[in-house]
Amino acid sequence: MQNIIEEIAIRVEKGKVNKMSPFPPDMKDQDGADEIAAAALKEGVKPDTLLEGCMLGMDRIGVKFSENKVFVPELLMAAKAMSAVMKHLQPFLESGEVKHRGKFVIGTVSGDLHDIGKNLAAMTIKGNGFEVIDLGVDVPSNKFIQAIQENPGCFVGLSALLTTTMVNMEKSVRDIRENCPDTRILIGGAPVNQDFCQKIGADFYSADPQGAVEFLNRMRAN
Amino acid sequence: MPIEGLKIIGESINDSIPSTRQLFETNDIEGILELVKMQDERGAACIDVNVGTRSPGFMADIVSQIQQITTKPLSIDTPDIEIAAAGLEAYRPDLANGRKPILNSISQSRLEMFELYKTRPFIPILLTTEDVNENGEPVMNKTAMETYQTAKKFMNAAPDIIDDFSNDQIILDPGIVPIGSDSEGNFKRLMETIQLIHEDPGMTGVNMSVGLSNFTVMLPQKCADGTPVRSALESAFLTMAMPLGFNMIIGSVKRNYQILPENHSALQCLTDILNLEGFDIITRVITFYS
Structure with missing residues (x-):
C-alpha cells in the first residue's frame, strides 16, 4: 500500500501525467499517474489510498514551490498529473465512498x-x-x-x-x-x-x- | 545596445512593484525621482506613472514633481477616470518639449475616459484584449480575430475624438500573458493579432505595445546552464514581433533586450509554442529553462 502511495506521489510531484506524455524527459515511456491509478483500482487498492498519494505529491511540489526550487510551470504539471488520478476517483467521490x-x-x-x-x-x-x-x-x-x-x-x-x-x-x-x-x-x-x-x-x-x-x-x- | 526602433515606456514608477510601493508608502519623493532619473538616463522614451489607488491629488502632485526633473513625456497609468483626469491636468506639455502624455489605458468598458481628451490631448493605449457584452460588462476576447475586431472598433471611433488624427496617435495593446501558465495558447493569439493589425492597410503606422515583463513572471531567473531566462524569452518575443510593426513596450530599462539569432534556444522555444497546444506549451517552457 505504501508503495502505491509513493508511486502516485512521485508522478504527481514530477508532473508525469500518462505514459504517452514525453514529460518529464527522464520518465519517458514509463507509466504515468493515469495508468498507475487505473491499475491500482483494478487490483482492489482502496480509492482513499490514491487520494493520499495525490496529497503527498502535491504537498512535496507545494513545498518546493514555496522554496523557489520549482516554478509555476512545474506546479501546473503536478496539478495536471493529479487531475489524471482524480478522474479515476470521481465515481467514488460521487458515491460517497471517498469523502x-x-x-x-x-x-x-x-x-x-x-x-x-x-x-x-x-x-x-x-x-x-x-x-x-x-x-x-x-x-x-x-x-x-x-x-x-x-x-x-x-x-x-x-x-x-x-x-x-x-x-x-x-x-x-x-x-x-x-x-x-x-x-x-x-x-x-x-x-x-x-x-x-x-x-x-x-x-x-x-x-x-x-x-x-x-x-x-x-x-x-x- | 538598445534595439533600434523599440520605444521603452519605463515601468518602474508603479505601485504594484513592492520596492516602489514602499517609496510611495513612506512618501519618499526623492526615491521616486531617483527612479525617474535612472530611467531617463538609461534611454526610456517615456516614464510610466502608476500610483495604485492613491488619491487623484497624489497623482497630480507626483506628475508635477517628476516633470521638474525630466523632459520625457509621462504615461498616466490608471483605470480610474478621476486619477487619470488629475494626472493629465497636472501634466505640462511645455515641460516635455511640447509632447503629449500617454494615457494607459482605455478599454471598451471605460470609453468615457476618452472625454478627458477635451481638457488635455493625449496618446491613448487602447486595450484590445477585452470588449463588452450587451450589458456593458467587460468580457475577455478569446481569439485573435475578436481581439483585432476590438482594435478596429477603437480605430474607427478615434478620429472623432482625436484632433488631426493619424494612426501614429494611437497605441494598441494586443495583450500579453505569462508564458509559464499559457495552457490556453494566448501567445499564439497574440502573435496572430499583431499579424492581423500589421496586415490591415487601415492601421498602417499604428503603434503596438505590451507590458513585456508580464510575459515572463513566475519563471526562474536563470536556466540550468546559468544563462538568463526572462530577458531571453522577452527578446525572443521582440525578435518575432518587431518585423510585424510591433514597436513599443512597457518594460525595464535595465533589461538587456536584443534581437536574437535564429538558432537561439529562446527563439526556438517560442517558435515551437506556436505549434503546440494545452500543457505541451507548459512543458516546452520547462524544457527551455531546465
Missing part, C-alpha cells in the same frame, strides 16, 4: 479578470483533498455569499491581482462577514500582504498556495 476533506469556495474579486493565481490555489487545494467550488473571475460579493450558503462549513478564498481591485476585495470580505459570520476567509494575490489582510479583517493571507493548504489543515485539525 472530500472539506469544501473550498474560490474566486477572483469583482472587477478583476485575472485567473492564474486563483487557479493555482484552486488546484493545490483540490490536491489536498478538498472539493473546490470555483466561481471564476470578476465575482461580486453576492455570488460568494450564495456559494457559501449552498456549501455549509466551507472555507472561502478571494484573489486579486490589481492594486485597483483590492478595494473590491475589502468590500467582499465585509459583505461575507455580514452575511456568513462563521466562514473563514483566505486572501491572496500579488498586491495583497499580511498587513492588508489584517486591515480588511480577513482570516488568513498566504503568499503561495502551500500556505493556504497548511492553514486549512490546521483548521481541520482543531
Whole structure:
C-alpha cells in the first residue's frame, strides 16, 4: 500500500501525467499517474489510498514551490498529473465512498479578470483533498455569499491581482462577514500582504498556495 | 545596445512593484525621482506613472514633481477616470518639449475616459484584449480575430475624438500573458493579432505595445546552464514581433533586450509554442529553462 502511495506521489510531484506524455524527459515511456491509478483500482487498492498519494505529491511540489526550487510551470504539471488520478476517483467521490476533506469556495474579486493565481490555489487545494467550488473571475460579493450558503462549513478564498481591485476585495470580505459570520476567509494575490489582510479583517493571507493548504489543515485539525 | 526602433515606456514608477510601493508608502519623493532619473538616463522614451489607488491629488502632485526633473513625456497609468483626469491636468506639455502624455489605458468598458481628451490631448493605449457584452460588462476576447475586431472598433471611433488624427496617435495593446501558465495558447493569439493589425492597410503606422515583463513572471531567473531566462524569452518575443510593426513596450530599462539569432534556444522555444497546444506549451517552457 505504501508503495502505491509513493508511486502516485512521485508522478504527481514530477508532473508525469500518462505514459504517452514525453514529460518529464527522464520518465519517458514509463507509466504515468493515469495508468498507475487505473491499475491500482483494478487490483482492489482502496480509492482513499490514491487520494493520499495525490496529497503527498502535491504537498512535496507545494513545498518546493514555496522554496523557489520549482516554478509555476512545474506546479501546473503536478496539478495536471493529479487531475489524471482524480478522474479515476470521481465515481467514488460521487458515491460517497471517498469523502472530500472539506469544501473550498474560490474566486477572483469583482472587477478583476485575472485567473492564474486563483487557479493555482484552486488546484493545490483540490490536491489536498478538498472539493473546490470555483466561481471564476470578476465575482461580486453576492455570488460568494450564495456559494457559501449552498456549501455549509466551507472555507472561502478571494484573489486579486490589481492594486485597483483590492478595494473590491475589502468590500467582499465585509459583505461575507455580514452575511456568513462563521466562514473563514483566505486572501491572496500579488498586491495583497499580511498587513492588508489584517486591515480588511480577513482570516488568513498566504503568499503561495502551500500556505493556504497548511492553514486549512490546521483548521481541520482543531 | 538598445534595439533600434523599440520605444521603452519605463515601468518602474508603479505601485504594484513592492520596492516602489514602499517609496510611495513612506512618501519618499526623492526615491521616486531617483527612479525617474535612472530611467531617463538609461534611454526610456517615456516614464510610466502608476500610483495604485492613491488619491487623484497624489497623482497630480507626483506628475508635477517628476516633470521638474525630466523632459520625457509621462504615461498616466490608471483605470480610474478621476486619477487619470488629475494626472493629465497636472501634466505640462511645455515641460516635455511640447509632447503629449500617454494615457494607459482605455478599454471598451471605460470609453468615457476618452472625454478627458477635451481638457488635455493625449496618446491613448487602447486595450484590445477585452470588449463588452450587451450589458456593458467587460468580457475577455478569446481569439485573435475578436481581439483585432476590438482594435478596429477603437480605430474607427478615434478620429472623432482625436484632433488631426493619424494612426501614429494611437497605441494598441494586443495583450500579453505569462508564458509559464499559457495552457490556453494566448501567445499564439497574440502573435496572430499583431499579424492581423500589421496586415490591415487601415492601421498602417499604428503603434503596438505590451507590458513585456508580464510575459515572463513566475519563471526562474536563470536556466540550468546559468544563462538568463526572462530577458531571453522577452527578446525572443521582440525578435518575432518587431518585423510585424510591433514597436513599443512597457518594460525595464535595465533589461538587456536584443534581437536574437535564429538558432537561439529562446527563439526556438517560442517558435515551437506556436505549434503546440494545452500543457505541451507548459512543458516546452520547462524544457527551455531546465
